[in-house]
Amino acid sequence: MSKFTPLDLQSFFNAGREAAGWHPALAAQLAKLPAGRQTFWGVPFLLGPVEGPSWLVLQPGAAGGLVTVPLTQASPGPESASAGGEQGKGVSYLVIAHFCDESHDPQNRQQPADYPPGFVTRPGEHLADYVL
């Protein structure tokens, strides 16, 4: 059995590589992030395309603030387990490729330290929940 089952999340992607809504320092780099079929640290991933919806963006209060991804019904990638429909079994880890925005607002302090704009968000800031 293959060690990896990359999931195809294309149907869940809700945002492209447009700059709108992102911190300017990060927005300029979005287009350069890898796309398509990639392997990082030996783990294969099915990333979104260069054009069109590339990511599932989660944001509090927005329509995409809560998303549930089925693991037994989602289309598996070609490297998936040979046991059709059972790719959710025997999974020791879910390896998630993600990123977050940079600090926008120095007034939005959730930690005692004040992180200036342009730095990656302060340690311990609660950004999201991933629940199995």
Place this chain on the structure above:
Amino acid sequence: MWGQWAFAAQPHVPPVPAPWQGPYPARQWGNYQTGVVNGPTDTDLRYWLYALPNPQPDTPLRSIRLEARAGRVAIAAITLYHGATHPFQHRRLESLRVSTTAPVDIGSAEATVDLGVIARTYAVPAFNPDAWLSAEVQGWGEEPTAEGPTHELLVDITASPDATLSVAGHDVELGPAYATGASASAGGEVRVEILTPAHTWLHGQIVDAATGRPTPARLHFRTADGRYWPPYGHRHEVNDNWFEDYGGDLKLGSTQYAYVDGQFQAELPVGEVYVEIAKGFEYRPVRQRLTITPGQRELVLPLERPLDWRSQGWVTADTHVHFISPQTAWLEAQAEGVNLVNLLASQWGDLFTNVADLSGDLSGVSHDDTLIWVGTENSQHLLGHMSLLGIKGQPVYPMCAGGPDESYLGDPGWSSLAEWSDRCREREGLVVIPHFPLPFCEVAADIVLGKVDAAEIRYFEPGMDGFNVREWYRFLNLGYRVAAVGGTDKMWAGMPVGGVRTYAQLGDDEFTFANWARAVRAGRTFTTSGPLIGINVEGRAPGDEIALKAGGTLYAEAWVQSVQPFDELQVIVNGQIAARQPAAPAGRETRLGTQIRLPGSAWVAARCVSHHKVWHGWPINIGAHTSPVYVRCGDDELFSQSEAAYMLTLIDGGLTWLDTLSIPASPEHQARIRAVFESAQASLQGRIAGHGHPQALAKH
């Protein structure tokens, strides 16, 4: 952004091994010397790869709920992982011996791993421990061996226990190797074995056996399978390219060493480990099999000193070292038993080296019977090179002239070597011809004019009758007195400080640069790549002159002591072997006494020869040569018409070059340089005429 890491996620761009030998992307040579760089990317932005653990892997997962709490998060991909351990948590770097049923070529061996990084792939070193321990020459490297197709590779790897190593298309699971020490492909085509799985971090000392005190030395550890194992603070593969590594490492042939100040730390493998230690020519090199025990924290390695010529007034020196810092020169001098290092600033095209170390005085790092003085090597590609040692005050500039290789394109001829010599002596310096005699042009004129104090006699061939020795003999046979000194021209990590060195006899004088220079000018020297040698003629030492009314028979006694093997001790008269004494088998000491019949004036020296090599960057044989004892019989002058004609040819050549290819700085500069050649020419022609020979015709 640099310095901002996640506690439980990896950036999608991993560190990757970088070959320090190149090829290098533009402006990346420095980064590649680290052996690891960030993977290629054209953005500072990263995907962060987080492995979310599933607490119930045996239960099918239905879904994952993703809910934002603050800010903005983008999910780019999710991969289900079916391994047993965290996919990104790798084991520490291990060396694996990979054995294959079919031969593989190191250069094209395709070894890959999925959940890990292969840091290096290299050949299994050929290592016969018993032969190594009993080798005749120890401490001076071994002949490099060529790599070819092999059935074994070494792979340094850091990987997850779930990783799969692929070699030549065959997969080997590393989990069993990590658990039991070995693993194999399904069909047995490839087997892997973890070498040296257990280690211990210990603190070590190299101590002088007589005093018990730590002493600097050159250190080499190797595993039972022959891999070099450096102490901490030293790289695993020494960069021995020109001007690329001026740290405390050395590579002699195929053997690598670390310079330590007597104390070191190392995480050594538990079990059988081999050590080699060397410290110059008076300490006996050590090769030893050690057994490192689990949890061992200390290691003391004694060094014995069977020879102590320092206590007899001899001091050692390297007349010619480049690039390393004064402090590094001090450490390496101490580790090689060298009392004086002449670190030379110079110019190489548009590159200027050690200029910031020039102080016009003894370097502030000098202490503990080890002196460092930064001088200059002044050079011209055709006229010659001249080392100006121990100059006080301002250096003699320009250091180089006349274009490449020494100075830059189109650089004019600013100076003769003779002028550099005069300015050096005005500032109390010593004038040495490095790597005598090349380049060989004005050097001949300068010796004739008495502008040279000594010459580096350093290219020792098996019989000691190589080019540089023979050229030196020409001048001696013409009656010119040029002391022999030893210097390495160290420009890379493949040359040890003092690999060829000068021994100078100071007598009762205090060891200062001035007294050392005085001893060199007086010819109280020998040059050596290992043996310590001496000669007396009627009780007189090298540099002395014996005055006789006429020819006669004199008694010469020579001796040699060496921690390295040698073949024969010889007494040389006017360049010919007058007497010889073979070394006893495995002998390290011999003496020779002989009557020598001299019909007229002569020079007498001793030399020692060996067929054994020392694997410097320019490999040479073990050997030594004293400066001469001079014998003057009445008015008889040492002279050779053929040698004089030879020197005139060189001088004539210099004048030809000045008139045809040189780039004059000005008519005045050119005239001053010509005057040096013309003056030497006149001197030689006068001597030729004075000996009743027709005056040699010259074009100029």
